[in-house]
Amino acid sequence: MPRPDRPAAAPPGRRIPWDRTVRSAVAITAALLGAHALAGAAGVPVAVAGAVCSVNGDHSGPVRERAVRFAAILVGGSAGLLLGRTAPTPGRGQALCMVLAALAAAVVGFARPADQLFGLKLMVLTAIGMGMGAGPTSVRTVALYGLGCVPMGLLLVLARLRGRPAAGTTDRPARAVRSGPARRDAVLRLPLCVGTAAVLAELLRPEHAFWLPLTAALAFRPADPSVLRRVGDRVAGTVLGVLGAALAARTLSGWTLVLLAVLVGAVLPGATDRSYALHTALASVVVLVLAVPGPPSDGRVIAARLVDTLLACGVAVAVGHPWRRRPAAH
Template sequence: MRRPRRPAAVPWDRTVRSAVAITAALVGAHALAGPAGVPVAVAGAVCSVNGDHSGPARERAARFAAVLAGGAAGLLLGRSAPSPGWGQVACMVAAALVAGLVGSARPADQLFGLKLMVLTAIGTGLGHGPGAARTVALYGLGCAPMGLLIVAAGCRNRRAPAPPQGPSPGSARGPVRGRPEWRAALRLPLCVGTAAVLAEVLRPDHAFWLPLTAALAFRPADASVLRRVGDRVAGTVLGVPAAAVAAQFLSGWALVLLAALVGALLPGATDLSYALHTALASVVVLVLAVPGLPSGGAVLTARLTDTLLACAVAVAVGHPWRRRPAV
């Protein structure tokens, strides 16, 4: 008889850091830059939370630096693209190519590529928002609370006796690239580029969301494209209606409480399921970090349709090309 699966332990360290980081970024951005500065700052906070883990402070610092550098580079690239226009497609393909090329490197390098790709998409969607320098500054402001928490943890560790440690999971060198790795690396820009072209044709007014979703749904190294896509769709179906309700009825300090609550739930939900992670991230991003968010049924229709289209592209591009295991 199979024993019931034990529930995963709550990652209390990451739970506290996530709640503090997202809440502090929201309040700090509103105080220092006003409502217009909140979306990019919250995006920075969510990226820093997603890059956090429970390892040594040195590894966490390396991952944080990758999130900060990749996101800043992505915003600069995205803001440099003509808006709207096919230049945005070229920028998205370039960012996805870099992300694909570092896909089998160290975890910090993978984070750099992912945030480069994601923030390029967000940067192209800012329209007539803040300029490139101000956008990067706001992103850094959103990442700053997590950076301060990492510095504080490092200071505590230096005062404590250091136990012996083995090699870190991210210290090994990645595999030497051959033809299969290059083919896998090229699937990501093909996937994101296809989604970006569809967005330019179908949704020129909100062209960033479709390639952004494709970038998050598709992973060249993922063992199951179909499972990840299924989780992405399920999480969106759960999260988008909740976000639409929250955007309709919450304002002021209620949004601060929402950020703290979702921030606290995000690390544990991420450990349990990518679908739960997507649902909670949808609430934070759609309520706080997407400029020009439509209301009511427009949210449900546009976001769900874009998710289905992006996931269909991820399956069409990614699944048939997967390597079969050697016999």
């Protein structure tokens, strides 16, 4: 079963998904340049977050299904930013916001992949919105996120006007948690996981409290039976991505660093098809270089990101693995 943030694997013999690779490069570059032109450097981080989210939800299926996924990303991410901006300062309010976002994601996220994407972006952008502190207003933040999503939306419109839907991985139904007890169990575990991570962040690192619950939201899936493998991939990918971003920041500067992030973002679709660890590594480079405050070459930033990742993944395992229901013996 493909994950909502990972389209089905490419057919044998198709090594590079060129259609998605081109769209990714165009979308991220256009979002970056457009945000810089309209809002200056301060507007780039949120716009890039929107572009990366829209790229992560892209796939090679029919235009209509891609449009549904895009709408889920746009609406879910915007709602998450609005929720996150209601609690811009560390404290109980931020932990409560993350619990509410996770609860909403758990309630709606067991049907189509688009519903899961809505819930995932709701949680992720809630964390990012909180991490912006007393920065731009809620309306401006949502507008910048939408601006980052615009290039992918225009590409969808262009594909629709051309009238030639791409052949490939269709939007398969997600695994549903149908039984009452199993669904209630999943609805409880996701908010517990993300809420625990948010409380830990407030206690240990209130000045950068968003990364820990954000990582927990990405590492834990109520309907995914491979919690341990996903957590291992998340840890390995984040370590590689943080170290790669730090190395890039030490050797590159200015627009060359931005160019690197755009190029890395362009290969995200192919990486997503092959390995969650590789996808995490590349996405971490883009996020740390363009969308997260604080220089990634700072040793304290590197250490904080790695420690938070380990803590968040530990929470995901502690909450998700022991509670998993085992089939009854016959």
